[in-house]
Amino acid sequence: MKKLTINGGRSPVRKNKIGYGKQFIDDEDIKAVVDVLQGDLITCGPKVSELEHKLCNLTGAKYAVVLANGTAALHVACLAGKIKPEDEVITTPMTFAASANCVLYCGSKPIFADINPETYNIDPDDIERKINKNTKAVIAVDFTGQAVELARIMDICRKHNLLLIEDAAHSIGTKYNGKPIGSIADMTTFSFHPVKTVTGGEGGAILTNSKEYYDKLMLYRTHGIAKNSSQMIYPTGELWYYEQVDLGYNYRLTDFQAALISSQLNKLDKFSYRRKEIVQNYDEAFSKVPEIIIQKEIPESDTTRHLYIIRLRLDMLNATRKQIFDALYAENIGCNVHYIPVYWHPYYQKLGYKKGLCSNAEKLYEEIISIPLYYSMTDEDVDGVIEAVNKVTDYYRKE
Numbered sequence: 001m002k003k004l005t006i007n008g009g010r011s012p013v014r015k016n017k018i019g020y021g022k023q024f025i026d027d028e029d030i031k032a033v034v035d036v037l038q039g040d041l042i043t044c045g046p047k048v049s050e051l052e053h054k055l056c057n058l059t060g061a062k063y064a065v066v067l068a069n070g071t072a073a074l075h076v077a078c079l080a081g082k083i084k085p086e087d088e089v090i091t092t093p094m095t096f097a098a099s100a101n102c103v104l105y106c107g108s109k110p111i112f113a114d115i116n117p118e119t120y121n122i123d124p125d126d127i128e129r130k131i132n133k134n135t136k137a138v139i140a141v142d143f144t145g146q147a148v149e150l151a152r153i154m155d156i157c158r159k160h161n162l163l164l165i166e167d168a169a170h171s172i173g174t175k176y177n178g179k180p181i182g183s184i185a186d187m188t189t190f191s192f193h194p195v196k197t198v199t200g201g202e203g204g205a206i207l208t209n210s211k212e213y214y215d216k217l218m219l220y221r222t223h224g225i226a227k228n229s230s231q232m233i234y235p236t237g238e239l240w241y242y243e244q245v246d247l248g249y250n251y252r253l254t255d256f257q258a259a260l261i262s263s264q265l266n267k268l269d270k271f272s273y274r275r276k277e278i279v280q281n282y283d284e285a286f287s288k289v290p291e292i293i294i295q296k297e298i299p300e301s302d303t304t305r306h307l308y309i310i311r312l313r314l315d316m317l318n319a320t321r322k323q324i325f326d327a328l329y330a331e332n333i334g335c336n337v338h339y340i341p342v343y344w345h346p347y348y349q350k351l352g353y354k355k356g357l358c359s360n361a362e363k364l365y366e367e368i369i370s371i372p373l374y375y376s377m378t379d380e381d382v383d384g385v386i387e388a389v390n391k392v393t394d395y396y397r398k399e
């Protein structure tokens with residue numbers, strides 16, 4: 001057994017640190033951005049509508065609205081869905097805080113439904129249990145990129161007349177029963193943060209098939225100001241005239257970010273392919289490690305994975321999750337933990353959410369580590385991560 005670097009061993013698996021996620025920007029991306037910067041319009045120009053068209057083509061959705069970031073997308077999706085202070089919205093605790101914060105932005109109440117302990121996605125049975133007369137919507141998150149159980153969740157939403165917003169920040173490129181994510185839920189949101197599969201530095205999008213939502217989303221993206229007379233209350237016909245008809249925000253995306261995202265989307269197939277390849281290598285390697293549980297995939301989801309999570313059988317290891325995490329870090333494998341259950345955060349505790357609400361999510365959180373997964377990882381990088389995980393689990397294995 002090799003001495004771990006954290007215990008004074010002299011040969012870390014990697015010489016230099018690798019992070020858990022990283023963007024890939026090539027010369028074409030850079031040229032796309034520079035072209036916009038050298039032109040006349042750097043916001044709300046042609047690249048924004050070009051990107052919207054591209055997202056419609058990619059997903060099969062009728063309408064796309066791009067915005068400043070994925071959180072803004074979730075916020076205006078809630079506004080367009082008329083989420084009101086008296087409403088409740090059901091979401092998962094195993095997500096980034098933004099999936100629930102957007103409900104708070106509307107003055108309404110997020111209700112947390114527990115996850116399936118094998119897929120880690122929101123459990124449709126628990127959604128049903130949490131529905132009451134105040135429930136207005138479900139925000140389902142395709143955690144790590146795997147599609148949620150959309151067929152069942154859509155049935156539930158139809159039966160109870162609920163809006164379904166799919167937070168697809170992780171799942172661009174994923175298909176559900178052969179259909180691209182983005183074309184299925186009432187509204188689907190993407191994020192283009194640098195750790196996500198496709199990036200614009202920052203950026204977000206909403207996909208929908210509803211003209212009614214689309215018109216609302218466009219209004220809320222720009223202050224609630226109507227420029228087109230069909231949306232005005234008192235159209236005058238004057239060329240300069242505009243009218244604020246609702247309270248909106250400045251959630252616009254710049255043209256150079258739109259150009260970057262568009263250029264990145266040209267590489268989505270390549271990105272997906274490589275991510276799937278790495279996931280396959282990891283799955284194969286870790287299925288041989290009895291102390292590690294790998295995430296279960298539902299057959300309906302053809303997943304472009306954003307995150308790779310190893311779940312530790314701590315009962316079989318002489319170490320805590322923190323010790324394993326720190327040991328991997330010392331071997332120069334940058335890891336992370338996705339996620340702390342949303343309602344554990346002090347802000348949510350102050351709002352009155354109690355620990356113990358969702359036991360599957362809480363147990364999962366105690367046992368997981370996200371290991372590096374990104375397009376430009378080399379085979380040596382992947383082998384290094386596998387070697388480090390093996391080295392650390394070998395060391396701490398209970399006899």
Ligand SMILES: *Cc1c(COP(=O)(O)O)cnc(C)c1O
Binds near residue numbers: 169170191
């Ligand atoms: C990244 C992320 C968001 C927020 O996206 P931003 O573009 O960073 O605002 C929302 N939900 C989930 C699940 C995310 O991972």
